[in-house]
Amino acid sequence: MIEAPRLLGQGYHWQDLAVGQRFRTFRRTVTEADLMGFVALTGMQEPLFVDATWDGALGARPVPGALTHALIEGMVLAGMAHGTGLALLETTIRPMAPVRVGDTIGAEVVVAAIRPTSAGGRAVVTSAIAVTNQREERVMDYTAVRLLAGRG
Template identity: 65%
Template sequence: MHAPTTMDRTAPRLGQGFVWQDLQVGQRFRTFRRTVTETDLVQFIGVTGMLEAIFIEEGYEGAAMPGRAVPGALTYALIEGFILQTMIQGTGLAMLELHQKILAPVVVGDTIEAMVEVTDIRPTSRSGRAVVTSRIDVFNQNAVLVMTYTATRLLAGRG
């Protein structure tokens, strides 16, 4: 077998997300799990400037729970990373709307994962795109629901 001289653009792309036509209302997906580390927390608060005492001070006396609290925004960002890398890579065009509720704390050392359920698909009149809404429920290692949010995104279609 000889080496190709050009890239075969017809070969399937590894890691390509779903086009909206591959999804259906009621379809559910489970993300990978991930343990939130001290490094995750330190880098996140450094990049975002969330230098709130509850996040940067070990044993902060005003904390409502034991352990190093993790901002809800970090929990959300980690789950969105899973969704981007697997479900909408190359097909997600825009985040249009987001409604989020934080239900329980996440602390350094917790392991999080999510269940994604497609709740609505509305094709648009432009370029075969669709507005896709999903409910994302985030759980910790003890199966406690720590966050729930609804994301409405613009997804590409076939052709």
């Protein structure tokens, strides 16, 4: 019998991960369209997000921390848990510096803990994620606790 080829883009099963294992995402530039789409979707109509002439305490054109988190989570999931992620159980977000339209962000992911569940061949996997901008300045730290599928 011929073995089926591995699915391209398939995330890791929890058994493929180890505490201390590190990953790096691709980097992505935050665009005006990202900001306006996110503001329209969430209703975050704050002047600092929608008024290009606003120059508040964070300076010009910051984006919501929730947008930074969402963009990075998309990259993390696409590379680490696509098709194997069953649930996001918890996340703790710590913004550290503003991300602005035109900034390029990426992240390093470290597997912090793996706890197999008692049923279903699944595990709770905790990751520590450090987000940086194009100058390698840390702009956000967060943890993500996910339920990941196992093999078979």
